[in-house]
Amino acid sequence: MTRLPESGLPDGRSPSPVHVWLVPTPVGNLGDITLRAIEVLRHCDAVACEDTRRSGQLLTHLGISRPLVRLDAHTMNRAAGVLEQYPRLAYVSDAGTPGISDPGAELLRLALELGGHAEVLPGATAFVPALILSGLDTGRFTFEGFLPRSGRERRERLKALTERPETTLIYESPHRLHATLEELAALCGPERLAAVTRELSKKFEETVRGTLPTLAERFAAGVKGEIVIALQGAPAQAQTVPDEGFAAQAAALAAEGKSLREVRELLQASGLRKNDAYELALRAVQADAAPDGQD
Template sequence: MRTEDDAAQNDGAEHDGAEHDGFGWDRPASPDPAEGGRVWLVPTPVGNLGDLTLRALEVLRGADAVACEDTRRTGALLSHLDIRRPLVRLDAHTMHRAAQVLEKYPRLAYVSDAGTPGISDPGAELVQAALDLDLPVEVLPGATAFVPALVLSGLPTARFTFEGFLPRSGRERKERLSAIASRAETTLLYESPHRLHATLLDLALHCGDGRAASVTRELSKRFEETRRGPLSELAEHFAGGVRGEIVVVVSGRSDEEAQAGAPDYAALAAQLAAEGLSVRDLRARLMAAGLRKNEAYALALQAGGPAIASDTL
C-alpha cells in the first residue's frame, strides 16, 4: 500500500532533476552528453553474465568508446549484449596512448578482462591519465573476485591485505612471502593455474604447513570450487593442475606462532655489528629481517655504538 509519506517522498523525488524509485535509489540512466568528458571504470562479470549491472549496461551503451585489455574478449561480450561501440585496446603495453585515446573519445568506458578495473590491471594508470587531464572519473560498483573468495574462505574478514599477483621469482617474491607469513591479518592473492601448486608450496614453506588457507576458483561459474584446509593439504590437492581464475586466501599468523617464531633482533644486531657492519647496513639488514624502519635504526645505533652512529643514513 502506498502511504501519504511515500507519495510525498516520491513526488519530491520526481522534481529534483534525478530519477529515483520508491526506496531512494537512483534508476540507471544513459550518460548525458551535456556532462562533457569523463571516464567510467565498468566492472564486468568474473563468470556469470547475470552479474553485470543495469548501470554498467547503460554506461557501455552511452560511452563514445569502450577501452579494454583484450578487444577480442570484450568484443565478444559486447556482441552478446548487443552493444555496438568502438573498441580501443588499452593494456599494459599500450596505456602510454591513454591521453590520445581520451582526446579522441572523451567519454570513455574502460573494462578489464573480468572484474573491477584498476585491481591488478592497467586501469589504475588510466585513472591517473584522466586525472592529469582534469577529466572526472567514476568507478561503478560491481563484480570482483577477491571479496567473494575472502567471505567463502571462512577466515577472519575484519582486517585483510590484498597482495594481487606475487612476483614470479627472485628476492622480491621471497620478501613478499615472508611478509605474508609474519602478517597478523588475512592475506589474499591472485594466482594463475600453472603456478598455483608452486605458490602453495612456497606459502607452506614460509608460513608453515599447518597455516589455514583456502583456494577459490571459477567464481560464479558452473564448476566453482572453494577448497579449505592447511597449506600443505591444499598444495597436495592441487598438485595435478587446475583450471580457472584463482584466489588464494591465507590466515594471519596466530599469537602462538608469533611468540614461537619471534626473532631476537637485539642478538642479530649485536652479531652484525661484530662483523663490522655500518649503521646504514645494520639498519638495512634488520629491516629485511622484519623490523620497522625506525625500530631498526634505533637498534642499529645501539648495537653500532657512537663510533659509527654518525653514518649518513
C-alpha cells in the same frame, strides 16, 4: 533506463574535457553485469579494454556496438590520444572491477590530470567473494594481488605476507598454484589454514579449505581456472628462526647439486625440525637455481 546527458554527468553539470568510467564486468556469470554498467557501455564514445576480443564478446552478448580500443600495460602510453579522440571513455578489464591488477587506475589518474571527471562503478570482483567463502577472518584483510614470479622480490614478498596477522588474498595462475602453496606451507608451517577458490560464479566454481600442506597435495596434479588464495593470518607468536649454521649447510648442499628433498632430509638428520628444514631447503635450492644477477 535513461540515456546519459550529453555532458556525461548524471546531475547535468557543465561539460568537462574528458569523462572516464571504470566499469566492472562479470568474473564468470554474465548475469552479474549491472544495469548501470550496461547503460554506460551503451552510451560512451568508446570502450577501452585489455583484450578487444574478450571485451568484444561481452558487448556482442549485451547487444552493444561501440568502438573498442586496446589499452593494457603495454599500450597505456596511447591513453592521452585515446581520450582526445574519445573523451567519454569507458574502461573495462578482462573480468572484475578495473583499477586493481590492471592499468585502469593509471587511466583514471590521467583523466583527473587533464581536468576531467572519473567514476568507478560498483560491481563484480573476485577477491571479496573469495574472502567470504574462505571462512577465515574478514574483519581485517590485505589484498596482495599477483606475486612476483621469481627471485629475491618473490621470496621477500612471500615472507612478509606470511607474517601478517590479518587474512591475505593472493591472485594466482593455475600452473603456479601448486608451487605457491608449497612455498607458503614451508614458510607458515603445517597448521596454517588457507582456502583456494577458483572459477567464481561459473559452472565449476569450487572452494577448497584446509591446511597449506593439504591444499598443496590437493592441487599437485594441476588445476584450471582463475584462482584466489586466502591465507590465514599469522599467529600472535612467530616461530623461532633456525640458526645461521643450518642456513649455511643448506646453501652448501644446494651448491653441490642436491635436490630439494635431499637437502631437507640432510638438514633433518642434522637435528632441524621438518618444517624449518623444508623452508631452508626450498630457499637454498631456489637461490642456487636463480640466474646470474638475480637473487
